[in-house]
Amino acid sequence: MWVIAVLALHHDIWFWKSRHTVFGFLPIGLAYHAAYSVLAVITMALLVKFLWPSHLEVPEDEYAPQEQE
Amino acid sequence: MIPVIVILLYLCVVAYIGSVAFRKGKENTEDFFLAGRTIGTAVFFLSLFATNMTAFAILGSSGAAYKQGIGIFGMMASSSGIVIPLTIFFIGTRIWSLGKRFGHMTQVQFFRDRWECSGVGTFLFFLSAAMLIPYMIISIIGGGQVLQDISRSSAESAPIIPYWLGCLIVTIVVTVNVFFGGMRGVVWVNVFQTVLFLLFGTVAFITIGQGLPGGLSDFVHNMAKDPVNGALLSRERMPAEVFWSYMFIPLSSIMFPHMSIMCLSAKKMSAFKQTVVVYPIAIMLIWLPCVFLGALGAQAVPGLKETDGVLLHLLSQYAPAWLAGLLGAGIISAVMGSDCHQVLALSTMFTKDIFSYYGGLEKYGEKGMVYFARAFVLIVTAIAYLIALARPTSIFELAIRFAFSGFAALSPIMIAALFWKRSTKYGALASGIWVLACVLGTWYLTSYSDSFAPKPPTPPAKSVALAEGKPSRTEGTPSTNPTEGKQVAQLNTGAERQLTASPVGDPAGKKSPIADAPKKGGKPGAKAGKAGGKAGAKPKGVPSVPIFPQLGNMFLRSPTQVTVYGFLPVVPMVIGSLILMILVSLLTPPPSKETVDKYFPQG
Numbered sequence: 001m002w003v004i005a006v007l008a009l010h011h012d013i014w015f016w017k018s019r020h021t022v023f024g025f026l027p028i029g030l031a032y033h034a035a036y037s038v039l040a041v042i043t044m045a046l047l048v049k050f051l052w053p054s055h056l057e058v059p060e061d062e063y064a065p066q067e068q069e
Numbered sequence: 070m071i072p073v074i075v076i077l078l079y080l081c082v083v084a085y086i087g088s089v090a091f092r093k094g095k096e097n098t099e100d101f102f103l104a105g106r107t108i109g110t111a112v113f114f115l116s117l118f119a120t121n122m123t124a125f126a127i128l129g130s131s132g133a134a135y136k137q138g139i140g141i142f143g144m145m146a147s148s149s150g151i152v153i154p155l156t157i158f159f160i161g162t163r164i165w166s167l168g169k170r171f172g173h174m175t176q177v178q179f180f181r182d183r184w185e186c187s188g189v190g191t192f193l194f195f196l197s198a199a200m201l202i203p204y205m206i207i208s209i210i211g212g213g214q215v216l217q218d219i220s221r222s223s224a225e226s227a228p229i230i231p232y233w234l235g236c237l238i239v240t241i242v243v244t245v246n247v248f249f250g251g252m253r254g255v256v257w258v259n260v261f262q263t264v265l266f267l268l269f270g271t272v273a274f275i276t277i278g279q280g281l282p283g284g285l286s287d288f289v290h291n292m293a294k295d296p297v298n299g300a301l302l303s304r305e306r307m308p309a310e311v312f313w314s315y316m317f318i319p320l321s322s323i324m325f326p327h328m329s330i331m332c333l334s335a336k337k338m339s340a341f342k343q344t345v346v347v348y349p350i351a352i353m354l355i356w357l358p359c360v361f362l363g364a365l366g367a368q369a370v371p372g373l374k375e376t377d378g379v380l381l382h383l384l385s386q387y388a389p390a391w392l393a394g395l396l397g398a399g400i401i402s403a404v405m406g407s408d409c410h411q412v413l414a415l416s417t418m419f420t421k422d423i424f425s426y427y428g429g430l431e432k433y434g435e436k437g438m439v440y441f442a443r444a445f446v447l448i449v450t451a452i453a454y455l456i457a458l459a460r461p462t463s464i465f466e467l468a469i470r471f472a473f474s475g476f477a478a479l480s481p482i483m484i485a486a487l488f489w490k491r492s493t494k495y496g497a498l499a500s501g502i503w504v505l506a507c508v509l510g511t512w513y514l515t516s517y518s519d520s521f522a523p524k525p526p527t528p529p530a531k532s533v534a535l536a537e538g539k540p541s542r543t544e545g546t547p548s549t550n551p552t553e554g555k556q557v558a559q560l561n562t563g564a565e566r567q568l569t570a571s572p573v574g575d576p577a578g579k580k581s582p583i584a585d586a587p588k589k590g591g592k593p594g595a596k597a598g599k600a601g602g603k604a605g606a607k608p609k610g611v612p613s614v615p616i617f618p619q620l621g622n623m624f625l626r627s628p629t630q631v632t633v634y635g636f637l638p639v640v641p642m643v644i645g646s647l648i649l650m651i652l653v654s655l656l657t658p659p660p661s662k663e664t665v666d667k668y669f670p671q672g
Contacts, residue, residue, distance in 0.1 A: 010148060010151065015304075016303065017304070019293040027293075027302040029302070030139040030357065032143075037357075044346045044348070048342045048346060056166035056338060057166070058166055
């Protein structure tokens with residue numbers, strides 16, 4: 001659900017026509033998506049922490065690298 | 070001359086790294102194609118990122134922002150910043166795990182084994198290769214063009230590096246790097262390239278931002294009040310359907326053969342952890358400064374015809390020459406970083422999916438496979454070079470544009486193979502045929518509607534002067550080179566060709582800027598504004614026209630592309646592919662229990 005909410009937040013119709021700036025120079029539409037990128041980082045960090053597919057790890061004894069011929 | 074020196078130094082370093090990697094290599098395919106599956110975390114991230122970045126991230130993004138505004142960042146970059154890490158997290162890790170357990174080195178090897186098929190795998194191989202080859206060739210064309218244009222001392226002067234030589238240099242360096250170094254050489258070079266990439270955006274933004282008249286803050290505020298350019302600080306010129314459609318494009322990333330093969334090269338799955346977390350920030354570091362500067366460029370250097378050169382214009386006015394050299398190296402990095410991976414991926418695919426699969430391995434052994442792979446690299450790059458000399462740019466640009474939608478629409482096949490036991494080879498075949506039909510159909514519609522496509526607005530007179538080498542100057546920033554405008558314009562044409570291939574987005578929308586916008590009430594595309602809510606209503610621009618008036622707004626043609634009810638073709642392509650995968654799989658017999666148990670073990 002969190003991921004779906006994040007994906008939905010990408011479509012920020014509320015800032016579509018706004019020309020306001022943040023920090024005195026950054027257009028709010030750009031600032032929003034910069035913040036969205038940070039939200040993406042947080043989302044991925046949460047996924048890694050709580051939903052990491054550790055069952056996919058391959059133990060060394062199950063993997064046999066090719067030998068040189 | 071400084072940019073040429075910087076770039077040539079860079080190319081020497083690339084070739085040297087390839088030769089060093091050769092001495093570390095072993096003579097087996099796993100080592101040559103996947104660096105022995107030994108890539109560590111930091112190198113894995115930097116290389117994966119370079120694989121996915123092209124010159125579009127620097128020049129194309131700023132050029133698009135020049136026309137369409139700061140919304141380009143949200144449309145192409147921040148969407149990729151969430152979708153690509155998600156695909157790496159959910160799909161890339163599984164590809165890695167299965168590859169390590171069962172020895173796969175390509176997607177097709179996995180599909181063949183997963184669905185107990187041969188012919189369907191071969192079909193998917195040809196489909197993927199057909200969409201990847203133009204991408205590789207156009208990288209060489211773009212590289213040659215960039216080297217030619219950046220090596221001119223003035224717009225009228227002959228280039229130090231002519232086009233044929235530029236292409237040859239790029240081809241040789243790519244060949245040396247891949248031929249000798251294989252995956253190991255490519256990823257080592259990627260580290261160097263990604264650092265250059267990441268550095269460029271921030272340095273350019275700080276340098277140019279400080280030089281803008283009145284300072285950055287005043288400049289932005291003045292621009293916001295401008296009746297024409299002020300709109301570029303919002304998304305007033307951006308149709309909401311296209312913005313929304315772009316969320317589908319990054320699905321292509323993991324389906325590009327060079328990306329999925331790259332996923333197989335990690336030593337441990339933990340390498341994916343840092344990669345997916347850092348990825349959105351890395352995209353932002355490159356794209357945000359370039360997009361912002363591109364939008365500001367509309368005010369600082371108005372009227373450019375070749376808008377992809379806006380950063381070069383800004384650099385020439387507000388930055389020292391060495392920064393232009395860094396930009397040149399950054400562009401070539403982008404060209405070569407992805408091109409090396411594409412050449413290596415094609416070599417891997419042809420060696421494993423065709424030559425080895427159809428008897429080559431039994432006949433010539435593992436070492437013979439490596440010889441074949443190296444010979445293939447030589448042959449394919451030589452052919453690519455010869456094709457590049459003919460500059461068949463328009464055909465390949467179109468092919469690449471469709472390739473992004475095509476690979477995105479193949480993603481349901483991979484998702485079904487990884488997550489759905491009941492999926493079948495016939496479902497995959499149906500999806501593949503759908504993708505092929507859609508790509509060809511879109512191509513046909515584009516060609517058919519070229520003659521009556523609406524024309525983009527003519528740039529103001531000032532732009533002509535700029536394009537002819539007489540850029541308007543801001544007071545206090547006198548030009549030392551009155552002809553640089555034309556030079557920049559020429560550079561753009563070369564870069565632009567490469568740019569179309571951005572994995573972070575472009576294909577369909579790169580040239581669409583103003584184009585896809587507009588729609589007036591009752592006319593084709595009238596809903597474009599509504600979809601963006603009241604804020605996104607009625608973007609200004611050139612109205613799209615219906616391709617078949619009797620079908621209403623189903624197929625619309627903007628100045629640059631075809632849309633389906635205002636949406637990019639990628640949307641119906643992905644949805645159709647998904648539906649066919651499900652329906653046909655349910656109607657056809659599943660793989661054997663042994664195979665299902667192999668890929669979906671209990672517990």
